[in-house]
Amino acid sequence: MDEKSLIDRLPDSVAARVRSLKTRDGVVTVILDGSGLDASTRADLEGAVRDLVGQAEGVSEVRVAVMADKPAAPVIIAVGSGKGGVGKSTLTANLAVALARMGRKVGLVDADIYGPSQPTLLDTEGVRPEARGEKLVPVQSRFGVSMLSMGHLVEPGKALAWRGPMASGALGQLIDAHWDGIEVLLLDLPPGTGDVQITMLQKHRPAGAVIVSTPQDLALIDAQRAAELFAKGPVPVIGLVENMAGYTCPHCGEVSDPFGRGGVESAAQAAGLPFLGRIPLTLSLREASDAGKPPAAGDGEVASVFAAIAGKVSDWLDKRAA
Numbered sequence: 001m002d003e004k005s006l007i008d009r010l011p012d013s014v015a016a017r018v019r020s021l022k023t024r025d026g027v028v029t030v031i032l033d034g035s036g037l038d039a040s041t042r043a044d045l046e047g048a049v050r051d052l053v054g055q056a057e058g059v060s061e062v063r064v065a066v067m068a069d070k071p072a073a074p075v076i077i078a079v080g081s082g083k084g085g086v087g088k089s090t091l092t093a094n095l096a097v098a099l100a101r102m103g104r105k106v107g108l109v110d111a112d113i114y115g116p117s118q119p120t121l122l123d124t125e126g127v128r129p130e131a132r133g134e135k136l137v138p139v140q141s142r143f144g145v146s147m148l149s150m151g152h153l154v155e156p157g158k159a160l161a162w163r164g165p166m167a168s169g170a171l172g173q174l175i176d177a178h179w180d181g182i183e184v185l186l187l188d189l190p191p192g193t194g195d196v197q198i199t200m201l202q203k204h205r206p207a208g209a210v211i212v213s214t215p216q217d218l219a220l221i222d223a224q225r226a227a228e229l230f231a232k233g234p235v236p237v238i239g240l241v242e243n244m245a246g247y248t249c250p251h252c253g254e255v256s257d258p259f260g261r262g263g264v265e266s267a268a269q270a271a272g273l274p275f276l277g278r279i280p281l282t283l284s285l286r287e288a289s290d291a292g293k294p295p296a297a298g299d300g301e302v303a304s305v306f307a308a309i310a311g312k313v314s315d316w317l318d319k320r321a322a
């Protein structure tokens with residue numbers, strides 16, 4: 001009963017998956033490569049080895065281990081804006097929820113370490129993440145999105161005094177956490193296009209980026225800067241989102257455009273970048289966000305706006321995977 005003759009008993013397709021086969025006192029230990037196989041095919045493979053090797057003369061026991069696939073690292077998508085207050089965190093939270101509703105396994109890192117707002121937006125304020133080994137275990141929101149934020153680790157306002165290296169070390173911990181099983185990790189970047197952002201992009205290498213802007217000219221100039229920042233990464237831009245467009249008066253129903261309208265779509269066209277959608281300025285969106293009820297989790301008009309944006313991001317993910 002030599003090792004080669006035992007392998008020869010196996011069909012070629014099974015033998016090709018044998019990574020190691022050892023015999024000792026009638027006990028045969030086989031390690032198989034199960035990568036790319038679903039659970040039932042793995043079980044069939046294991047059964048076949050057990051039977052065919054077990055039938056050989058002199059074999060008293062067959063021990064089979066099938067190596068699992070190395071878990072794939074999540075695809076990181078950064079959400080950025082050239083300037084603060086344009087709704088980057090609101091978009092990130094709702095995009096995450098909308099992608100989760102589509103069946104994606106979504107994680108979210110609040111990289112806005114100086115002003116973390118994701119615990120409020122996704123209703124996980126006060127939750128403390130546990131650590132397993134050296135790494136943090138993400139917090140589960142009730143919207144199907146796993147998340148980590150500096151807001152989960154320090155008292156509000158405490159991180160404000162941190163300087164560059166400390167801040168980037170803290171962010172590294174949030175990204176290098178137990179994101180097992182997560183397929184797409186949204187990164188809510190801090191506002192701006194300075195060194196902090198550049199270092200983040202170069203260190204964590206997002207696969208793509210979404211830029212959010214309000215439609216007025218000044219914000220658009222900043223959005224252009226964000227596009228330049230991603231180009232430096234280099235991080236491909238998935239597309240631009242226009243936020244705070246078209247305010248519908250809750251009293252008279254008249255639609256006005258406090259920040260203008262359509263500016264982001266034309267800026268996207270001019271830059272040859274996809275336009276992903278337009279989020280209206282609504283009081284209910286702000287109130288729901290402050291109350292930890294992301295509108296994307298509901299079934300109103302705004303939910304369908306976020307669902308449509310998520311659909312485009314999801315198409316991008318599919319194309320990338322193909």
Ligand SMILES: Nc1ncnc2c1ncn2[C@@H]1O[C@H](COP(=O)(O)OP(=O)(O)OP(=O)(O)O)[C@@H](O)[C@H]1O
Pocket residue numbers: 081083084085086087088089090091112115117190191243244245279280281282283285286287289290
């Ligand atoms: N479409 C909208 N309609 C109404 N309010 C909105 C809309 N988008 C965002 N807001 C509100 O504007 C404020 C700023 O939004 P948000 O925190 O998402 O912006 P940000 O770009 O992430 O800001 P920061 O620079 O602080 O990170 C929040 O109070 C939010 O609820």
